[in-house]
Amino acid sequence: MNLREALRIAMRGLRANRLRSALTMLGIIIGVAAVILLVALGNGLKTSVNAQLEPLANLITIVPTVGNVPGGAAPKDLIDADVAALQEPALADQIDAVIPATTGRALIETDSWRFRANVVGSTESWIEVNNQDMAAGSFFDEAQARSGAKVVVLGPSVATYLFGDDPAAALNQTVRMNRQTFRVIGVMQSVGEPGDSVAVMPLDTARRYIFGGGDKINQIVVQAAQASAVPAVQDEVIRILSERHRIKDSANRDFEVQSLRSRLDSFNQILRILTLFTAAVAAISLLVGAIGVLNIMLVSVTERTREIGIRKAIGATRRAVLEQFLIESIVLAGLGGLIGVVVGVGLSALGARLAPSFGPTFESFAPAVTIPSIVVSFGISLAIGLIAGGYPANRAARLRPIEALRYQ
Amino acid sequence: MIQLEDVTKIYRMGSVEVRALYGVDLSIDDGDLVAIMGPSGSGKTTLMNILGCLDIPTSGRYLLDGTDVSTLSDNRLAKIRSRKIGFVFQSFNLIPRTSAIRNVELPLVYAGAHDRRARARSVLEQVGLGEREKHMPNELSGGQQQRVAIARALINDPTMLLADEPTGNLDTASSVDILKLLGALNDAGRTVVIITHEEEIARFAKRVVRLRDGRIESDQVQRNRSEVSA
Numbered sequence: 001m002n003l004r005e006a007l008r009i010a011m012r013g014l015r016a017n018r019l020r021s022a023l024t025m026l027g028i029i030i031g032v033a034a035v036i037l038l039v040a041l042g043n044g045l046k047t048s049v050n051a052q053l054e055p056l057a058n059l060i061t062i063v064p065t066v067g068n069v070p071g072g073a074a075p076k077d078l079i080d081a082d083v084a085a086l087q088e089p090a091l092a093d094q095i096d097a098v099i100p101a102t103t104g105r106a107l108i109e110t111d112s113w114r115f116r117a118n119v120v121g122s123t124e125s126w127i128e129v130n131n132q133d134m135a136a137g138s139f140f141d142e143a144q145a146r147s148g149a150k151v152v153v154l155g156p157s158v159a160t161y162l163f164g165d166d167p168a169a170a171l172n173q174t175v176r177m178n179r180q181t182f183r184v185i186g187v188m189q190s191v192g193e194p195g196d197s198v199a200v201m202p203l204d205t206a207r208r209y210i211f212g213g214g215d216k217i218n219q220i221v222v223q224a225a226q227a228s229a230v231p232a233v234q235d236e237v238i239r240i241l242s243e244r245h246r247i248k249d250s251a252n253r254d255f256e257v258q259s260l261r262s263r264l265d266s267f268n269q270i271l272r273i274l275t276l277f278t279a280a281v282a283a284i285s286l287l288v289g290a291i292g293v294l295n296i297m298l299v300s301v302t303e304r305t306r307e308i309g310i311r312k313a314i315g316a317t318r319r320a321v322l323e324q325f326l327i328e329s330i331v332l333a334g335l336g337g338l339i340g341v342v343v344g345v346g347l348s349a350l351g352a353r354l355a356p357s358f359g360p361t362f363e364s365f366a367p368a369v370t371i372p373s374i375v376v377s378f379g380i381s382l383a384i385g386l387i388a389g390g391y392p393a394n395r396a397a398r399l400r401p402i403e404a405l406r407y408q
Numbered sequence: 409m410i411q412l413e414d415v416t417k418i419y420r421m422g423s424v425e426v427r428a429l430y431g432v433d434l435s436i437d438d439g440d441l442v443a444i445m446g447p448s449g450s451g452k453t454t455l456m457n458i459l460g461c462l463d464i465p466t467s468g469r470y471l472l473d474g475t476d477v478s479t480l481s482d483n484r485l486a487k488i489r490s491r492k493i494g495f496v497f498q499s500f501n502l503i504p505r506t507s508a509i510r511n512v513e514l515p516l517v518y519a520g521a522h523d524r525r526a527r528a529r530s531v532l533e534q535v536g537l538g539e540r541e542k543h544m545p546n547e548l549s550g551g552q553q554q555r556v557a558i559a560r561a562l563i564n565d566p567t568m569l570l571a572d573e574p575t576g577n578l579d580t581a582s583s584v585d586i587l588k589l590l591g592a593l594n595d596a597g598r599t600v601v602i603i604t605h606e607e608e609i610a611r612f613a614k615r616v617v618r619l620r621d622g623r624i625e626s627d628q629v630q631r632n633r634s635e636v637s638a
Contacts, residue, residue, distance in 0.1 A: 002517075002520075005517050012505060012506065016504075016505055307503055307504070309501075310501045310503060311503070311514070311518070312462075312486060312489075313460070313489060313495050314489065314490065314495065314515045314518065314560065315486055315487070315491070315515050315518040315564070316486060316490075317482075317483050317486040317518070318482060318483060318486070319483075320518055401462045402457050402462050402463055405497075
């Protein structure tokens, strides 16, 4: 018996009980669509979070801590010499930049308004390392950083509050901090709060006029050449600083090294487990669907006992009968799987279109369909047809023609 | 050429053994028109099952065109059925929701033959249903359904047309039609075996075999066959 004929017979069998076939397929449709949609949700979340954080993932942040054992050596501050030590040539090919920073809060005043902002003193590389862009004017340059020029770059919230909506309006205006005047040379683009409420100036300017504190800094950011180099660079940073601060036991460290990379890795790990778990839960409905297919195929074989007898009497072999029912159940489950793929992809696309309209927070929840989830869930639905159809088809094939013909 | 040699069939129903056929010898020549008669319980259904290769004898030999089919496997029997036997049943047994022509084509599908559509069309025309090929079984009268069944039985050019109470479910007029058709097929050289308990049908056969309690009671050639008439 050829395949076309077998398919036609199978389709006739399924059409004979449209409602029953549709309900059976529904089980598979729901299972496949749920697997695809849930995997797409997890994937969308992972992709969008990683896309947002990936540019920052090669940063290592070092901050001083007070965590120390009682009676031990006094904690040492991070100072300019620590920064210089990290710029040693042995690490040069793995490190793109070492940026010291000092931070604190300060009141920014104009003649008519005041704004309390986070003030950052750093180097000219700060903007690039933090992956931010200018909305107007420019960031301070190396010469301004070296000379400690009294210039400041404002975050968009600060600029809007003090000078109005047009970022260009803030350029070359004067602001006062700590009874000193600073010239506004640039306004940055928005990155969301709290990053928008900052004022950035050269490190020496901040130490000299606002925070004081000689050569102390309260943050060093090390930018690794690639995200993959982060663990090695992190180890090297700890070694250099431990040596400089004469720390032998890691419990006594007076600094803390953090990297977004390791947090991102563990986030991805958790998300992957979560996605697999939810997909497995959805796959339970596929199992239920498989039982539905098995059930309906058993009913179908019983109902058509007489038809099987007729077919055998006119020359159908066991194999021909087996194939007929197997193909019928594969078509049933496969069609369900196909519709499930369409529904799952459709719902994911709909979700992706609707998610942003619920606000920026939900943009991350836009589902992104993965090809493996389609292939695997469709493959499973075909396998369901084969396995759940196997037993009933075998029963049909083994029917004895005399008894089958006598069946009413 | 069909030959049964000392064929016995014993069924086991629980612990009871039922002898359905007991030492039956029967040979049917090509082109014969045989009626197998007998009351219920006489073993005629069992004989038909064995003649139609739906079942195998417990002992004895069955030679169909010289091949011993009494020991064949399920699969080989299915192939023999598809090539050498054409069944006509009392209740027509067409596949439901399947057009007349597809029903007729079906044995060719299982035999793996080509130009099925053309052959099916020509056999349907032969039984006088050329213009009903697209009809579903439930759109046809009983007589028409039985014609489709006969066309289906003929399509593989079988050694023997085996009809089990072919007029049992038909009114008199349709019965006459069907018997005339079977007679015409026999006139054209086809071997026809009819299983029946109706004397009127038996009277139109060339030869009548009577069964009782699993044995052949009588086997006679009818010299003065009656014509089929209403």
